[in-house]
Amino acid sequence: MDPVRGMEELPLLPAFSDMVQHLPDSLIEILQWFEDQNSHVWIVGGANRHALLGTKILEYDLATTMTPLEMKAYPDTIPTGEKYGTITFRNRGEHYEITTLRTESGYNDGRRPDEVEWGDSLRVDLSRRDLTMNAIAVDVSKETYYDPYNGCKDLQQKRIRSVGDPSKRLSEDALRILRTYRFMDQGKAGIWWPDLKLAAALRQTKPMLGRIASERIWSEFKRILLGQHASEIVQRMADDGVLKQLFGIDWMQDDIRIQALNHIEGEDVIDRLLILMRDYNLNDCERLSKSLKLSSAEKKNLLARHSVMGHLPDDRDSAMRVYAVSVGEWVHQHLRLEKVLTQLGQFAHYDENDVQQRIDRLAKLNVHFHAKPLASGEYIMQQTNISQGPKLGALKAWLFYEQVARDLQSIDDIDTLLCTLSWQTEDTTSWPKLQFP
Structure with missing residues (x-):
C-alpha cells in the first residue's frame, strides 16, 4: 500500500533543496541503507521547520515504514523508545532517532498514548503532530515534500496553528501547551501568535499541566526563559493563567518582574528564575525548587542568590571584600540583576548609579573569592x-x-x-x- 496516498507530492522548495544538499554524510549513508532495504523514510519535524526559517538545524528526526524489529537489522542501533516505535541509529559518531509510522489511541494520563499501532500512512502519522509547522515530511530520494496541513503557509504567515482540533492535540500530551508558548518565540524572526482556536485551547487545557512530570515542565520552561522574547511570552503565559498554574500565584499585567526578563544578558537561566521569584520568601523558593525538580546545583544556586536579592554592600573596600567573598562566584551576576531591577525602578533605597559604583569598585579590588x-x-x-x-x-x-x-x-x-x-x-x-x- 502506498504510504503517501491521499497527499500531494510537491517538488522541493529551495530551502529544502539546500537542506538536502548539505545533509551530513552519516545521515546520507543511513538514508541509503533504507533505500537498499526497499523501505520508505522521510525527514520530519524540526529539521524541516529550521530549513524553512533559515536557522541552524541541530538534529534530524525521521519517519519510516519499517517496524522497530526491521530497523534493528541496521548494524548499530539503540532501542531508545522501541515500545513507541523509535530506534536510534548510530553512524560516524552521530545519532538519529527514527520512528515507525504509527497510529495512536487513548491519552488517559495526558502524557503518552495508551495504545500504539504501526501504521502504513504518512498522512495519518503526520496528523498526530502538534502543530502544522511540525507536520511536514521531506523525501530525500524522490526530492519531494509533503505538507497536508499547510505548515509551510503558516510558517510564511508567521502563524502557529494546530493540526486538527487543538484541544485534542494539547490533551494528548499536556507538555505541548508549554511547547506552543516556546514556539511563539522565534528569535530574530519575532513573535508568532497562535490562531484563535489554539489560543482558546491553551487556556482551556492548562489544568492538565498538573499531570506532567516536574522535570519535563522545568526542561521546557527553561527554554522559554532563555528565549529572545521571554518577557512577551511569559507575560502571555501569565495573562492566560498558565503561569499561575505553574507557580501557584497571580501575576499582574505588565508585571515588572516579567518585563525584566528581556533586560538580562547571558545564558544563565537561574538569573531569569530569580527575577520571577524576587518577591518570594526563601521557603517559597525551597518549595518551588522541589516542585520543579531543579538539579542540586540549580537549587543551591537559586537559594544562595535569592538571599542577597535587594541588598547592596557598603561602598567601602573592606565591606566590598566581605560582600564578594560571602556571595562568591555569583557576585557579578548579583550586581547585574540589581542593576536591571533599579533600571526598572524596583528599589527606593538605592538606584542604578549606586549599583554601577559597586561594579566599578569591585573591578578594582583584588578579591580572593576562594579565600580560606x-x-x-x-x-x-x-x-x-x-x-x-x-x-x-x-x-x-x-x-x-x-x-x-x-x-x-x-x-x-x-x-x-x-x-x-x-x-x-x-x-x-x-x-x-x-x-x-
Missing part, C-alpha cells in the same frame, strides 16, 4: 588558650572576617591582629563573621 582562613583552630588555641567549643569557632570566624575585610595575606598579619581584638570576653554574640547581608 589563615588561622586554624589549633593555631588559635595555641595563641589564646581557648578550649574547643563555641567560643573558639566564633573567634575563628571573627579572624576570617577581619582577614577578608583587611585583605590580610599571612599568619604574621593574623598575629598582629589578634593582639588588637577584645576576644577575652565571654559574650561572643556581637563578634562579626563573614556573611552578606
Whole structure:
C-alpha cells in the first residue's frame, strides 16, 4: 500500500533543496541503507521547520515504514523508545532517532498514548503532530515534500496553528501547551501568535499541566526563559493563567518582574528564575525548587542568590571584600540583576548609579573569592588558650572576617591582629563573621 496516498507530492522548495544538499554524510549513508532495504523514510519535524526559517538545524528526526524489529537489522542501533516505535541509529559518531509510522489511541494520563499501532500512512502519522509547522515530511530520494496541513503557509504567515482540533492535540500530551508558548518565540524572526482556536485551547487545557512530570515542565520552561522574547511570552503565559498554574500565584499585567526578563544578558537561566521569584520568601523558593525538580546545583544556586536579592554592600573596600567573598562566584551576576531591577525602578533605597559604583569598585579590588582562613583552630588555641567549643569557632570566624575585610595575606598579619581584638570576653554574640547581608 502506498504510504503517501491521499497527499500531494510537491517538488522541493529551495530551502529544502539546500537542506538536502548539505545533509551530513552519516545521515546520507543511513538514508541509503533504507533505500537498499526497499523501505520508505522521510525527514520530519524540526529539521524541516529550521530549513524553512533559515536557522541552524541541530538534529534530524525521521519517519519510516519499517517496524522497530526491521530497523534493528541496521548494524548499530539503540532501542531508545522501541515500545513507541523509535530506534536510534548510530553512524560516524552521530545519532538519529527514527520512528515507525504509527497510529495512536487513548491519552488517559495526558502524557503518552495508551495504545500504539504501526501504521502504513504518512498522512495519518503526520496528523498526530502538534502543530502544522511540525507536520511536514521531506523525501530525500524522490526530492519531494509533503505538507497536508499547510505548515509551510503558516510558517510564511508567521502563524502557529494546530493540526486538527487543538484541544485534542494539547490533551494528548499536556507538555505541548508549554511547547506552543516556546514556539511563539522565534528569535530574530519575532513573535508568532497562535490562531484563535489554539489560543482558546491553551487556556482551556492548562489544568492538565498538573499531570506532567516536574522535570519535563522545568526542561521546557527553561527554554522559554532563555528565549529572545521571554518577557512577551511569559507575560502571555501569565495573562492566560498558565503561569499561575505553574507557580501557584497571580501575576499582574505588565508585571515588572516579567518585563525584566528581556533586560538580562547571558545564558544563565537561574538569573531569569530569580527575577520571577524576587518577591518570594526563601521557603517559597525551597518549595518551588522541589516542585520543579531543579538539579542540586540549580537549587543551591537559586537559594544562595535569592538571599542577597535587594541588598547592596557598603561602598567601602573592606565591606566590598566581605560582600564578594560571602556571595562568591555569583557576585557579578548579583550586581547585574540589581542593576536591571533599579533600571526598572524596583528599589527606593538605592538606584542604578549606586549599583554601577559597586561594579566599578569591585573591578578594582583584588578579591580572593576562594579565600580560606589563615588561622586554624589549633593555631588559635595555641595563641589564646581557648578550649574547643563555641567560643573558639566564633573567634575563628571573627579572624576570617577581619582577614577578608583587611585583605590580610599571612599568619604574621593574623598575629598582629589578634593582639588588637577584645576576644577575652565571654559574650561572643556581637563578634562579626563573614556573611552578606
